[in-house]
Amino acid sequence: MKDTHKHQGLRNQLVATIVEKGITDENVLKAIAAVPRHLFMDSGFENFAYQDKAFPIAADQTISQPYTVAFQTELLQVKPTDKILEIGTGSGYQTAVLLEIGARVYTIERQKELFKKTKIFLPKLSYKPKKIIFGDGYKGLPEEAPFDGIIVTAGAPYVPKPLLSQLKIGGRLVIPVGDKVxxxxLFVRTGEKDFEKLELGDFKFVPMLKEKN
Known part of the structure; x- marks a missing residue:
């Protein structure tokens, strides 16, 4: 598990690419520059790790495009010590970006294979979420609510109500909503029953798994 000067140079180029695409949050850019994305991917893809593209990982899932990770993280407006819930741990790359910023991260994964792998892998890189949970992202994590921010890293056919209810007032939910695209x-909780909603362009994600019965 090596992270070399060459890898750092490639990360710096990646940061320049996402700046050109409009990312401005310094904390997000520093996190993308710090996280060794190549270690989160199968060795066969290592040479492509710092391209701004999504790539396959285990269990028919993907590691998100770095621009998408940066875009979602910037929308969350994460501050150090913020309590963040991530739905869809996946490879752990987005988790690591949030941890680099200093967030306290709780993360839920539905795919058993990925959950087991990432739970062992993240601490090896000294990334330590508060909790990595095998469970149903549609339900959120009521026992740890409320959260400063909730980020969903898979395409949701609709917005799960439990996620909205688990936000603090002033908290932000970033979620890709839709089927094929x-x-x-972005939802910002402005009151007990009030939310502001902003729609911010089309993206393509693997689907969020349907609720368990």
Missing amino acids: QIMT
């Missing part, structure tokens, strides 16, 4: 959607 998703609209990146």
Whole structure:
């Protein structure tokens, strides 16, 4: 598990690419520059790790495009010590970006294979979420609510109500909503029953698994 000067140079080029695409949050850019994305991917893809593209990982899932990770993280407006719930741990790359910023991260994964792998892998890189849970993202994590931010890293056919209810007042939910193509959607909780909603363009994600019965 090596992270070399060459890898750092490639990360710096990746940061320059996402700046050109409009990402401005310094904390997000520093996190993308710090996280060794190549270690989150199968060795066969290592030479492509710092291209701004999504790639396959285990269990028919993908590691998200770095621009998408940066875009979602910027929308969350994460501050150090913020309590963040991530739905869809996946490879752990997005988790690591949030941890680099200093967030306290709780993360849920539905795919058993990925859950087992990532739970062992993240601490090896010294990334330590508060909790990595095998469970149903549609239900959120009520026992740890409320959260400053919730990020969903898979395409959701609709917005799960439990996620909205688990936000603090002033908290932000970033979720791609839709079936074949998703609209990146931001909800800001402005009151007990009030939310502001913003739609921020089309993205393509693997689908969020349907609720368990």
